[in-house]
Amino acid sequence: MQKTRELDSLTFVAMLRQGAVALGQDKKVINDLNVFPIPDGDTGDNMLMTLKAGCTALEGQLGTLSEIASAASSGMLLGARGNSGVILSRIFAGLAKGLKGVVEADTKTFEKAMQSAVDEAYKAVPVPVEGTIITVLREGVAGADSDADLNHYFETLLAAMQVSLDHTPELLQVLKDAGVVDSGGAGLLSIFRGMNDALNGNISEVDLPATTASAPIVELDKFTEDSTLEFGYCTEFLLRLMRSKVDLDAFDEKVIFDYLNRVGESVVAFREGSIIKVHVHTFTPGVILNEMQKYGEFLTIKIENMALQHHQSTNQNNASFKLPPKPYGIVTVASGEGLINAFREFGTDEVIAGGQTMNPSTQDFLDAFARINAQHILVFPNNKNIKMAADQAAELYKGADIHVLPSTTIGEGYYGIGSIDKDNPNAEEVIASVTEIMQSVVTGMVSTAIRDAEGDLVSVHTGDYVGYSGKQLLSDSPDRQTAAKALVERLDAASRDVMLVFYGEQVPQDEAEKLVAELQATYPNLEIMLNNGEQPVYDYIFVLC
Numbered sequence: 001m002q003k004t005r006e007l008d009s010l011t012f013v014a015m016l017r018q019g020a021v022a023l024g025q026d027k028k029v030i031n032d033l034n035v036f037p038i039p040d041g042d043t044g045d046n047m048l049m050t051l052k053a054g055c056t057a058l059e060g061q062l063g064t065l066s067e068i069a070s071a072a073s074s075g076m077l078l079g080a081r082g083n084s085g086v087i088l089s090r091i092f093a094g095l096a097k098g099l100k101g102v103v104e105a106d107t108k109t110f111e112k113a114m115q116s117a118v119d120e121a122y123k124a125v126p127v128p129v130e131g132t133i134i135t136v137l138r139e140g141v142a143g144a145d146s147d148a149d150l151n152h153y154f155e156t157l158l159a160a161m162q163v164s165l166d167h168t169p170e171l172l173q174v175l176k177d178a179g180v181v182d183s184g185g186a187g188l189l190s191i192f193r194g195m196n197d198a199l200n201g202n203i204s205e206v207d208l209p210a211t212t213a214s215a216p217i218v219e220l221d222k223f224t225e226d227s228t229l230e231f232g233y234c235t236e237f238l239l240r241l242m243r244s245k246v247d248l249d250a251f252d253e254k255v256i257f258d259y260l261n262r263v264g265e266s267v268v269a270f271r272e273g274s275i276i277k278v279h280v281h282t283f284t285p286g287v288i289l290n291e292m293q294k295y296g297e298f299l300t301i302k303i304e305n306m307a308l309q310h311h312q313s314t315n316q317n318n319a320s321f322k323l324p325p326k327p328y329g330i331v332t333v334a335s336g337e338g339l340i341n342a343f344r345e346f347g348t349d350e351v352i353a354g355g356q357t358m359n360p361s362t363q364d365f366l367d368a369f370a371r372i373n374a375q376h377i378l379v380f381p382n383n384k385n386i387k388m389a390a391d392q393a394a395e396l397y398k399g400a401d402i403h404v405l406p407s408t409t410i411g412e413g414y415y416g417i418g419s420i421d422k423d424n425p426n427a428e429e430v431i432a433s434v435t436e437i438m439q440s441v442v443t444g445m446v447s448t449a450i451r452d453a454e455g456d457l458v459s460v461h462t463g464d465y466v467g468y469s470g471k472q473l474l475s476d477s478p479d480r481q482t483a484a485k486a487l488v489e490r491l492d493a494a495s496r497d498v499m500l501v502f503y504g505e506q507v508p509q510d511e512a513e514k515l516v517a518e519l520q521a522t523y524p525n526l527e528i529m530l531n532n533g534e535q536p537v538y539d540y541i542f543v544l545c
Contacts, residue, residue, distance in 0.1 A: 002151055002199075002200050002201055003149040003151055004149055004150040004151055004199055005106060005107075005149055005150070006104040006105065006106055006150075007065060007104060007105045007106075007110055007150055007199075008065060008103075008104045009062075009063060009064055009065045009067070009068040009104075011198070011199065012065055012068055012069065013055075013058050013061075013068060014198040014203055015194075015195035015196075015198040015199055016051070016054060016055050016058070016072055016195070017055050017198070017203075018194040018195060018197050018198035018202075018203055018204070019051060019190075019191040019192065019194035019195045019198075020048065020051050020052055020055055020191075020194070021194055021204055022190050022191065022193050022194025022197065023044065023047060023048050023051060023187060023190045023191050023194065024048055025190075026044065026186070026187075026190040027044035027045060027048055028044065029044070029186075030043055030044030030047070030183050030186050030187045030190065031043060031044040031045060031183070033180045033181060033182070033183035033186055034178070034180070034183070034450065034451070042082065042356075042358075042359065042385075043082070043084045043183035043184055043187055044183070044187055045081075046081040046082035046083075046084050046085040046359055046385075047082075047084050047085055047088050047184070047187040047188075047191070049079060049081050049085065049361070050076050050079050050080045050081055050084075050085035050086075050088050050089055050361075051076065051088065051191065052079070053075045053076055053078060053079020053080075053361075054072040054073065054075040054076035054079070054089075054092060055072070055075070056075060056079075057071050057072060057074060057075025057076075058071055058072055058075070064102070064103045064104075065099055065102050065103060065104055065105055066096075066099050066100050066101050066102045066103070066273075067273075069092070069095060069096040069099045070096045070100075070272055070273040070274075070275070071275075072092060072096070073089070073092045073093045073095070073096040073272060074272040074273075074275065074277070076088065076089035076092050076093075077089050077093065077272065077362060077392070077396075078361065078362050078363040078366070079361050079362070079363060080361055080362045080388075080389055080392060081359040081360065081361045081362075081389060082359035082385045082386070082388070082389065083184075083384075083385050083387075083388045084133060084183070084184040084187060085359070085361075085389070086124065086362070086388040086389055086391075086392055087121055087124050087125065087133055087134065087184065087388070088133075088184075088187075088188070088191075089362075089392075090120045090121050090123070090124035091117045091120065091121045091137060091188075092117070093120050094113075094116040094117035094118070094119055094120025094121060095113050095114065095116065095117040096273070097113075097116050097120065098112055098113025098114070098115070098116030098117065099113045100273065106150075107146045107147075107148065107149060107150050107152075107153050108146055110146075110150060110153065111141070111144065111146035111153065114141045114144070114157075115141055117137065117141075118134075118137055118138045118141050121133070121134045121137055121138075122134055122138075124388070129172070130171045130172075131168040131169075131170075131171030131172035131175060131182060132168070132172070132182050132184055132185060133182060133184030133185045133187070133188050135164055135168065135171065135182075135185065136161050136164045136165050136168070136182065136184075136185030136188055136189065137161075137185075137188060138164075139160060139161070139163070139164035140157050140158075140160045140161035140164055140189075140192075141157065141160075142160070143156065143157070143159070143160025143161075143163070143164075144156045144157035144160055150199060151196075151199060151200060154192070154195070154196040154199055155196070157192065158189070158192060158193060158196060161185075161188070161189045161192065162189060164185070165181050165182065165185045165186060165189055166181065168181050168182040168185055169181060177454070178453070223305055229283065229305075231281075231305075231306035232265075232281050232282055232283040232306060233281070233282060233283070233285045233303050233304060233305055233306065234279070234281055234302075234303070234304045234306050235264075235278075235279070235280050235281070235282055235285040235288065235289075235301075235302070235303050235304075236278065236279045236280075236300075236301075236302045236303075237278050237289070237292070237298050237299075237300060237301045237302070238275055238276070238277055238278075238298065238299040238300045239275065239276040239278065239292050239295065239296045239297070239298055239299070240274055240275055240296050240297055240298075240299050241274045241275070241276065241295055241296040242295070242296045242297055245294065245295055245296060246295050246296070248274055251295075253271040253276060256276060256278075256292070256295065257398045259291060260278065260280050260288070260398070261398060261399065263282065263284075263287070263288060264280035264281055264282040264288065265280070265281040265282070265373065265399070267279070267280050267398050267399040274296075275299070276292075276295075276296070278292075279366075279370055281306070285303050289301070325373045325374050325375050325400070326373065326374050326375070327374065327375055327376060327422060327425060327427075328374055328375070328376050328377075328378060328420060328422050328427075328430070329349045329350075329372035329373070329374030329376070329377040329378070329400070330347065330348045330349050330350070330377070330378050330380070330417055330420070331348070331349065331350045331351075331352065331365065331368045331369065331372070331377060331378070331379045331380070332348050332350075332351055332352070332379070332380040332381075332382060332407075332413050332417060333351070333352045333353075333354045333355060333360060333380070333381055333382050333383065333386055333413075334351055334352075334353075334354075334355060334382065334410065334413075334535075335353055335354060335355040335356075335358055335535055335536055335537075336502075336504070336505065336533045336534040336535030336536065337534045338502065338531060338532040338533040338534040338535070339410065339502060339531075339533040339534065339535050340353070342414065342502075342531060342533070343413075343414070343417065346414070346417050346418050347417070347420075347422075348417055349368075349371075349372045349374075350368035350371060350372060352364050352365065352368055354386065355382065355383055355386075355410075355535070355536075355537070356383060356385075356537045356538075358536075359383070359385055359386050359389065360386065360389060361389060362389045362392045362393045362396070363393075364389075365379070365389060365390050365393030365394075365397075366393050366396060366397055369393065369397045369399065369400065369402065370397075370399065372400070374400055375400060375401060376400065376401045376402075376403060376427045376430075377400045377401070377402050377403070378403050378405055378417075378420065378430075378431070378434070379394065379402060379403065379404045379405060380405050380407040380412075380413035380416055380417060381404065381405075381407060381408075381413075382407050382408065382409060382410050382412065382413040383408060383409075384408050387404065387406075387408075390404045391404050401427065403427065403431055405431065405434060405435065405438070406435060406438070407438055408470075409441075409443035409543075410443060410502070410535075410541055410543070411441045411442070411443030411500070411541070411542075411543030411544075411545075412438040412441050412443065413438075414500070414543060415437055415438060415441045415543070415545055416434045416435075416437060416438040416441075419433065419434050419437045420434055421433065440545060441543060441544070441545050442469065442491055442492075442496070442543075442544045442545075443469060443541065443542065443543050443544075444467060444468065444469045444474065444487045444488070444490075444491045444541075444542040444544075445467070445468060445469070445538045445540065445541050445542070446465055446466070446467045446475075446480065446483055446484050446487060446538065446539045446540040447465070447466060447468075447537055447538050447539060448463065448464070448465060448466070448539075449461065449462055449463060449464050449465070449466045449476070450462065453473065455472070455473030455474075456472070456473075457472075457473060457474060457490070458473050458474065458475060458476045459476065460473055460476045461476065461478075463478075464476050464477060464478050464483070465477055465478070465479065465480045465482075465483035465484075465539065466483065467483045467484060467486060467487025467490070468487075469487075469490075469491060474486070474487050474490040474491070475487040475490060480507070480511075480539055480540075481511070481514075481515055481518075484515055484539075484540050484542075485515070485518065485519065485522075487540075487542065488519060488523075488542055491542065491544055493519070493523050493526055493542075493544060494523055494525075494526070496526060496544040496545065497526070497527060497545065498526070498527045498528075498529070498544070498545050499519075499523075499526055499527070499528045499529070499542060499543065499544045499545075500529050500531065500541075500542070500543040500544075501515075501516055501519075501528060501529065501530045501531065501540060501541070501542055501543075502531050502532075502533030502535060502538075502540070502541040502543075503530070503531075503532060503533060503539070503540055504533060504534065504535045504536065504537070504538050504539045504540065504541075505534045505535065505536055506539055507539050507540065509532065512530060512532075512540075513530065515540075516528055516530045
């Protein structure tokens with residue numbers, strides 16, 4: 001049996017890539033570990049996209065184990081999707097912290113780094129819930145034996161993780177009722193099994209997302225010899241802080257962030273180890289680059305004349321480059337052209353495409369923030385599994401005050417955005433008022449059941465249409481209209497004043513109109529408004545206020 005006494009950077013890269021291979025092979029099984037009988041099982045996808053972002057960040061990178069672990073962590077940070085992806089990114093951030101300054105790691109050093117990963121994972125969750133991915137990590141690390149070589153350490157780590165994963169249904173009743181183990185924990189175990197394979201020399205190839213984007217289309221007629229520089233330059237760079245220029249241990253990156261916010265616009269900047277990542281809009285990129293060289297040297301630089309940027313939406317946003325920031329900007333998440341247009345008509349600046357089974361990444365939020373010129377940006381995730389990525393982006397972004405609102409449904413986001421008093425300069429009052437209004441909104445959805453399930457009120461059968469609100473199952477029927485009407489009744493529509501109905505991409509218009517006519521006859525005092533949301537997953541979304 002192979003014995004590895006020291007872990008170097010090349011082996012660690014291979015381990016991460018093989019972890020992605022293993023997770024890719026197990027992705028469907030992990031997605032299917034779904035405790036709720038609707039299509040929301042995307043844990044495997046989210047974790048795989050997060051891990052691939054870390055692997056992609058390593059392509060062409062050379063360095064010590066510490067540097068490689070840090071680079072992978074930075075990639076995962078920006079690529080993190082969904083709660084499981086965000087937690088995974090924090091696990092590897094903790095591992096990178098534990099390996100800081102390490103050229104090669106022996107078993108004891110790696111064990112300490114894994115404990116750092118545990119600590120960071122628990123910090124990432126405001127209210128840690130045992131029986132999840134964090135439990136599998138913690139108990140796996142606690143049960144691993146570090147008194148021998150790394151191969152033995154990983155064998156015992158995997159064994160302890162497996163025991164912990166098998167025990168998760170005993171810690172979470174919802175897992176026990178569904179007859180499954182925790183999906184995030186299963187994904188983590190899959191990754192570390194792949195890492196163990198690579199450690200033992202069993203390496204296979206995996207196709208990772210390309211790191212080099214296709215060449216942008218440059219519209220040269222947008223900036224001729226007679227043009228005036230109106231919009232400035234979109235400037236991005238990676239700056240490596242140098243020991244010869246700063247005291248790395250004592251250096252406060254705030255001095256750089258404050259400078260960028262004084263001289264530029266649309267600033268996105270954060271530090272990972274000794275690397276500063278910057279995105280800034282400026283008329284004088286050379287001045288900024290010269291200032292940055294006081295602190296370090298550049299790893300990459302990209303400067304684009306914004307008049308030449310290809311996408312029309314970007315050009316439209318650039319028009320506000322010279323204007324003072326408005327008080328409030330709005331970002332939300334939705335899928336379905338009709339729903340997206342409805343949010344835009346309500347004054348939403350950026351609608352990020354996503355939702356159930358399609359969780360946007362941290363980078364998606366950062367990109368959206370950078371396109372908004374506002375003092376305060378209000379973010380409506382509209383899904384519990386998206387909030388962590390939004391929170392992480394809010395911590396990273398330095399160009400505005402970011403406020404992530406507690407919207408967990410499309411209905412809460414829709415009414416919340418519609419209630420924003422943009423004339424009130426007190427952001428805290430605005431947020432408090434919006435939050436109070438969202439709490440009065442009830443949202444129900446109809447979708448197709450992907451497995452049998454027992455609820456307090458109904459029994460759900462695979463293939464039926466199931467109506468639910470939050471995690472409460474409220475109706476079930478082989479007939480979509482019957483399930484929808486039963487759901488509306490359970491939502492106590494008779495006590496409400498207004499109901500919005502968004503019908504999905506699988507529902508014919510005449511069917512939706514017939515349903516609304518029947519509901520209007522049943523609830524004559526209820527104002528019902530029908531909209532073609534064109535959303536996937538949900539055949540109907542009912543929003544009552």
